[in-house]
Amino acid sequence: MNTSSSILTKPIMVCLLASVCCALWGSAYPCVKLGYGLFGIDTQHTPSILLFAGMRFFLAGILAVLIGSVAARRPLLPRTVRTWRHIGHLSLLQTIIQYVFFYIGLANTTGVKASIIGASSAFVALLIAAVLFRQEQLSARKLAGCAIGFAGVVLVNLNQGGLGGGFHITGEGFIFLSTISYAFSSVFLKRYSTEDNPVLLSGWQFVVGGAVMMACGGIAGGHPGQIAPLAPLMLFYLGCISAVAYSLWGILLKYNPVSRVTVFSFMTPVFGVLLSALLLQENTQALGPISLAALVLVCAGIYTVNRAPKMPPHNTLDQHTA
Numbered sequence: 001m002n003t004s005s006s007i008l009t010k011p012i013m014v015c016l017l018a019s020v021c022c023a024l025w026g027s028a029y030p031c032v033k034l035g036y037g038l039f040g041i042d043t044q045h046t047p048s049i050l051l052f053a054g055m056r057f058f059l060a061g062i063l064a065v066l067i068g069s070v071a072a073r074r075p076l077l078p079r080t081v082r083t084w085r086h087i088g089h090l091s092l093l094q095t096i097i098q099y100v101f102f103y104i105g106l107a108n109t110t111g112v113k114a115s116i117i118g119a120s121s122a123f124v125a126l127l128i129a130a131v132l133f134r135q136e137q138l139s140a141r142k143l144a145g146c147a148i149g150f151a152g153v154v155l156v157n158l159n160q161g162g163l164g165g166g167f168h169i170t171g172e173g174f175i176f177l178s179t180i181s182y183a184f185s186s187v188f189l190k191r192y193s194t195e196d197n198p199v200l201l202s203g204w205q206f207v208v209g210g211a212v213m214m215a216c217g218g219i220a221g222g223h224p225g226q227i228a229p230l231a232p233l234m235l236f237y238l239g240c241i242s243a244v245a246y247s248l249w250g251i252l253l254k255y256n257p258v259s260r261v262t263v264f265s266f267m268t269p270v271f272g273v274l275l276s277a278l279l280l281q282e283n284t285q286a287l288g289p290i291s292l293a294a295l296v297l298v299c300a301g302i303y304t305v306n307r308a309p310k311m312p313p314h315n316t317l318d319q320h321t322a
Contacts, residue, residue, distance in 0.1 A: 008255040017248050018264035024245040026271025028238065029111040029118070030279040035234045036107065040225020043107035047222030053103040054213030056238045057095050061206030063243035068199035071247070076200040086192040087204045094185035094202075095209025098178045105174030111280050112291060115272025116152060117175045119298045122265060122305060123149045125183035133187050142305050149301025155294040202246050269298050 007013055035041070035056075041048050068076045078084050106114050123146040130138045153176075167173065192201055224231075252261045273295055 008251065014252060014256055014261065015264070017252055018261055019267060021245040021249045021252075022264060022267035023271045023275075024241045025268045026115060026273075027275050028241050029106065029115045029272045030276045031234065031238055031241070032103065032106055033111055033280060035231070035238060038228040038231040038234050040227060042225065045222070046104060047217045047220035048224065049103045049107060049217070049222070050100065050213050050220070051217030051222035052224070053099050054210045054215070054217055055235060056210070057099065057206045057242065058210030058214060059235065059239035060242035061203050061208075061210055063239055064199065064203035064206060064246060067243060067247045068197070068203055071199075071251075072197070076197060076203060078200065078204055083196050083200070086188075086196055086201060087208055089188055090185055090192070090201055090205035091209035091212070093181050093188065094205055096212055098181040098185065099209075099213070101174040101178035101181065105171055105178060108168055108171035109175060111276030112273050113172060114175050115269050115276060116291075116294055116298055117172055118179055118272070119269040119302065120149060120153045120176065121179040121182050121186075122302050124179050125186045126305060128180075128183045129187050145301045145304030147301070148304060149298050152294040152297030152301065155290060155297060199247065203243075206242060265302055267299075269295060269302075 008017075035052065036043055036049075039052055041052050043049065065076050078087060102118075126138070126142060127146065189198065189201065192198075249261070273291065
C-alpha cells in the first residue's frame with residue numbers, strides 16, 4: 001500500500017472526507033431552492049425548472065470527467081457501444097427521471113421535508129435489490145432499519161408540529177418518486193461497474209442526462225428570469241456537489257471496506273435539515289419536535305441498515321447504494 005492510500009485508510013481521514021461528501025449532498029436541498037431565486041426561475045413553470053436542472057448536471061458531468069481523468073492520468077472517454085448503452089440507461093434513471101421529479105418536487109415542498117424524504121433512498125435501494133434483483137439478502141436487522149427509516153418519512157409528513165401543508169403529489173410525492181428512480185439506478189450502476197469505470201459512467205451519464213434536460217426545457221419554452229450576480233457561482237457550486245462528492249466517495253470506497261464508509265451516510269439528512277434551517281430560514285420546521293423526531297428515526301434506520309452483518313462483496317448493496 002502506497003503513502004496516499006495508507007493516509008486514506010486512517011479513521012480520521014475517512015471521517016473527514018465522508019463528512020465533506022454528506023455535507024455537500026445535504027446542502028443540495030437548500031441551494032437548489034436558492035438557485036431558483038438567483039436565476040429568476042418560475043417554480044410553477046416546469047420547462048424553466050428542467051432547463052436549470054440540465055445546466056447543473058451538464059456542468060457536473062464535465063467536472064466529474066475532468067476530475068476522474070486527472071486521477072486516472074488518462075482521458076475517461078466511452079470507447080464501446082456497450083459503454084454508451086450503459087451510460088444511456090444510467091442517464092435516464094439517475095439524472096433525467098430522478099431529477100425531473102426532484103426539481104419539480106423541491107419547488108413544491110420545503111428543504112427540510114425534502115432532505116428527510118430523500119434519505120429513504122437507502123431503504124428503497126435495499127428493498128429493490130433484494131426483492132427484484134436478488135442482489136441482497138434481507139436480514140431481520142435490515143428490515144428493522146427499513147421500518148424505522150420509513151417511520152421517519154411518514155412522521156415528517158404529518159400536519160403538525162410546524163410541518164404544515166400535509167402531503168402533495170407534486171411536492172413530497174415527487175421527491176419520493178425521485179428516490180425510487182435513484183434506487184434503480186444504483187442497482188444498474190453496481191452491475192455496469194464490473195465492466196466499465198464507475199467514475200466514467202457517472203460523469204458521462206451526467207453529461208448526457210444534463211444535455212437532454214436542457215434541450216427539453218429549452219424547446220418547451222424554459223428560460224431564466226432576471227439573473228442575479230451570484231447566480232453563476234451558485235450554479236458552479238451545484239455542479240461541484242455531484243462531481244466532487246461522488247469522486248471523493250469513490251476514492252474512499254476504493255481504499256476502505258464498504259461498511260466503514262457507508263455508515264457515514266446517515267449524516268446527509270442531518271446536514272440537509274440544518275442547512276435548510278440556516279439558509280432558508282426554515283427554523284420552525286427544523287427545530288420542531290416532529291421534525292427532530294423524524295430525523296432521529298431516519299438516521300437510526302440508516303445506521304441500523306449499514307451496521308447489518310457484512311455479506312460477500314458480490315452480494316452487498318452498500319457500495320452502489322452509497
